[in-house]
Amino acid sequence: MTVLPQTPLFIVSTGRSGSTMLSDLLSLHPDILSLSELFNALHPHGFRQDPIDGPGFWSVLSEPRPRHTAWLRLMERGLVIDEFRYPVASALRFRETGIPPLLAMTLPLLGDDPDGLHEALGIFVQSLPEARIHQQYLRVFQWLCARLGRRFWCERSGASLGLVQPLSHFFPDAKFIHVFRDGREFALSASRFPLMRMGLISAMFKRRFGTAPYLAPTYQAPEDLPAAWRGLLPESFDVDAFQQFELPLEPIGVAWSEMIAVGLGMLETLPAERVLHVRYESILDAPRDELQRIVRFMDPKLDDPAWLAQAAGQVRKNPIKWLNLSPDERDRLEAACAPGMALLRRFS
Template sequence: MDERDEATLAPVFVVSTGRCGSTLLSAMMRKHPQLLSISEFFSYLGPGAVRAPRVSGEAAFRRLNTPAPGLRAFLESDVSISELIYPLDAGRRFSRQDVPPIMCTTLPHLTDDCEKLWDELGPELRSRERHRLTDHYRFVFEWLTRHFGRKLWVERSGGTLPMSPVLACYFPDARFVHIFRDGRDTALSMYNHPGFRAMAMTASAFDRVGLDPFSPKNWRGSSPWVHIVAAIHGRFIPPKRIMAANVDLATFGWLWSGMIKRGIEFLNTLPADQVLSIRFESLLESPQEEMTRFIEFVGPQLYDSRWLGEVSALPRSTKPRWPRLGSVNQRRLAEACAPGQQILGYNNEVVPHSQAG
């Protein structure tokens, strides 16, 4: 039993490839009375979100308050972003043209009165002196934790697995929860998602010109230069064109597998007590056991039987989608996913379509 006082609990990042059940985990964490569930903080900040230049509090505020051109383009189009929960078309303060990145999901995930919350947090952030941008982020996380009377913050943004080395560098006390899912179903979920279609197209382009798309130096959230490519990409390839582009399903399997390979390589370098792995399928099948593992990792002193019972009722078992593919598409997707599937211990078989159920 860990006897650490709550005040010394190290923060936690939930990292993943995205489209693998991490949103469910955020919903479960949100119900814990002592945890602050910070959801999709990095997802809307645009390229270079996890870089660490020294900036003023005012500059950090602008980063969280001003939508990047790519985000604005998606919001102004008819392309739906499923993770966005701010009611853009309900006559609230912010519109599709000016909604702050932190308002898209992070603050509405915490409270319905998210505008008032930003009104309170914003001046505190703006008054800060120059610090690394990531230190300003930590200030925001800790301010929110105190504001809501919680003991520990846990941040989760989809697609952050390749950024794990950078997160560990700038948050050296952090621990990591890695949630993952069968790569074939993850790839199928990525296929029609606007963000992951853009990600797959960019990663494929980098690969074709000899750049490692899975290196933190080239990854969208942590790269010092990808914002230049993103600006050009956004100018000439609008969201509707991204959704209409002919991107092969196997490309998403390749994307997933590359993210898994690179992310696991790094997580395996960390001490065992700094990393927890959660298989999404196990979370659906045995939610109480998996969430018990989760809370014992995060902080045994935060164990709450009432919370555990409540969140164990949230998961709904779903059948895998990949067996519904024809045998040719199954085989091509399985081949693309094979490296990641082997690392995670998944059976990568092909099932006759007639047996898909």
């Protein structure tokens, strides 16, 4: 298959804002390869060397990340992490060596044989001559398109608004679709989402004890750790204790406002025609109009009425939840989210 000549296209968000839904809908398009969580999977070493040869680049793509091994241990204890796409029962063979990041998060969504795809990708990447790292990524994306019978690629990683700076640096002509959501709904969703709960609890541990769990397979518990916190540790992890641990919403709202401010600041350094702001709630309200606007921004050649009808038909309403909070919680959460909401108002 001939891959379309294209501008690099990245979907970014704060997370919990509908970007996964959008990626899934785009994956239904016969010409679009939506790469989910690729740069998330490779973090923090996705751009560690530039230029880089084929074997070195394969090391970037395949070297296990300690946090995935830590996640696997928690999943053995019953935690569900949807972003870890490789079957858990099969992933247990990676307990000691660690699982390759793309195998953990990205390749299982692209077919029924992620191991075979990973092996073939490794052969291709290790044969590449030295080049700038963004050129190596482009070669990989084009190879995946040709291998999987698609003609246009996009990449989406959750909570990737903070990646705009490196992505725009290494891909200077890139286009960005920024998916955003009501910050109050984000805060509620984030407070229940396992990976964000890990991040929030880790930050709490780091403030109090100077070190954080979940970033590595093992963690040395502080001697003065409160008994109620022991079920949060990897070595004594208890799913119920983790899910029921109370996290205040106000700091989540504050963090969301800060992410929006920083992310919009980075996006506003780019030419306006290379950025599309998409409100999650607008997709729910008018899926055909919004999906058509999105795909035409990506490339007008991708306009496909059959895909549009199929994708729009899969969008489901998501009822507002933050209004169910107590009046005091609502007031505090609204105040925390107000700065970010004000910045986004012009795109709503």
